[in-house]
Amino acid sequence: MTTLTGVYPFSPEEFSVSKDMKKHFDDKGYIIVKGLFDTEEMANLRKVFEDTDIIKENGYGVADEKGRKASLLLWNQPGHDVSGMMSRCEKVVNTCEDLLDKGEIYHYHSKLLYKQPKNGGSIIWHQDYGYWYDNTCLFPDMMTVFVAIDRCHKGNGCLQLLPGSNKCGRIDHGRVEGQTRADLDRVNAIEKVCPKVYAEIDPGDAIFFHCNVLHRSSANTSTDRRWAFLMTYNTKDNNPTTIHHHASYTPLHKVPNNAVRECTNYSDFSGKDFFDPTEDSPKVAIIKTQLTCER
Ligand SMILES: O=C(O)CCC(=O)C(=O)O
Numbered sequence: 001m002t003t004l005t006g007v008y009p010f011s012p013e014e015f016s017v018s019k020d021m022k023k024h025f026d027d028k029g030y031i032i033v034k035g036l037f038d039t040e041e042m043a044n045l046r047k048v049f050e051d052t053d054i055i056k057e058n059g060y061g062v063a064d065e066k067g068r069k070a071s072l073l074l075w076n077q078p079g080h081d082v083s084g085m086m087s088r089c090e091k092v093v094n095t096c097e098d099l100l101d102k103g104e105i106y107h108y109h110s111k112l113l114y115k116q117p118k119n120g121g122s123i124i125w126h127q128d129y130g131y132w133y134d135n136t137c138l139f140p141d142m143m144t145v146f147v148a149i150d151r152c153h154k155g156n157g158c159l160q161l162l163p164g165s166n167k168c169g170r171i172d173h174g175r176v177e178g179q180t181r182a183d184l185d186r187v188n189a190i191e192k193v194c195p196k197v198y199a200e201i202d203p204g205d206a207i208f209f210h211c212n213v214l215h216r217s218s219a220n221t222s223t224d225r226r227w228a229f230l231m232t233y234n235t236k237d238n239n240p241t242t243i244h245h246h247a248s249y250t251p252l253h254k255v256p257n258n259a260v261r262e263c264t265n266y267s268d269f270s271g272k273d274f275f276d277p278t279e280d281s282p283k284v285a286i287i288k289t290q291l292t293c294e295r
Helices: 019-028 039-050 054-058 082-088 090-100 128-135 184-193 258-262 282-294
Strands: 007-009 030-034 060-063 069-075 105-115 123-126 142-148 159-161 173-176 179-182 197-199 206-210 215-217 226-235
Touching (some): 019 030, 019 090, 039 082, 054 105, 082 090, 090 105, 090 142, 090 206, 090 226, 123 128
Antiparallel strands (some): 069 105, 105 226, 123 215, 142 206, 142 226, 159 197, 159 215
C-alpha cells in the first residue's frame, strides 16, 4: 500500500508553511496538518452542525454513479458563526495563501459533507477544477481545506487522492448523475503512475489540497459517522468572469486563531448565502441561462 506522505504537525506557537511543506504541496498536490484544530475548537464547530437546524434546513443530496446520495450543505460566504471563524482564521487562510503563492485569496464556498453510518453515497473521481473551470475561473489558482469532524478511515469513506496528479493539468470531466466525473480511462492511467493514498485522519486534522489533484471518497459502509467540513478558496486575481452559484471576489476578513475557540455564535447564519439546488432558485436560473447562451 502506498504510504501517506506530507503529514506535518501543527504547533500553535510557531506554525507557518515550511519549504518542505510548500514543495510537497507543489509536487504532490496536498499536505496534511495534524491537529490544526484541537478538541475544544472541534467541539465548538460541532455545536453549529449538531445543535441547530442548519442541516435540516439546508442539506441536500447529490447522486453518485450508483444513484446513492452523498449529503451536503454548502454556503458561499463564511459568516460569523464558528464555521465562519474557521474559514477566516489565520492558520487556514495564511496557510492557503502561502501554499498557492498567488497573493490574496477569498472564500469561494464551504460545505459540510456528512456521511451517516451505513449511509451516504460516494464522491466520484474529480478535480475540483473540473467543476470550477466550468464556473469561469480561468486559472487553477484555487484550493480546498478538508477538516475531519469525525475520524475518517477507509471504512467510512475517507478522502482518497492521487498524489502528483495535480501536475497533469485539467482532465476532461463529464456529468454522471448529480456529480461531475473525471475521464475514467485517464484516471486509471494516472493512477498507475500516481498511486492512490487513503487520507486516514483524526478529528481536527486538515488536508490542504490543490484544485487539480484527483480525489474521491467511497460510500460509508461502516457503523461510524463521517462528517467533514470543507472550505474552498479562490485567488483575488482569478475572479470568475461570470456570476455563478459560488462567490465572486469578496474581501475575506481574517480573524486571529483564537476566534474559533472564543466564538459563541452557533446559530446566527445570516449572510452565509446557502446554496439552494432547487430548479427555481435564482442562481440555478442564472447558470442555466449562461449554459444556454454558450451553446
Ligand atoms: O468529503 C468528501 O468525501 C469529498 C468531497 C469532495 O471531494 C469535494 O467536495 O470536492
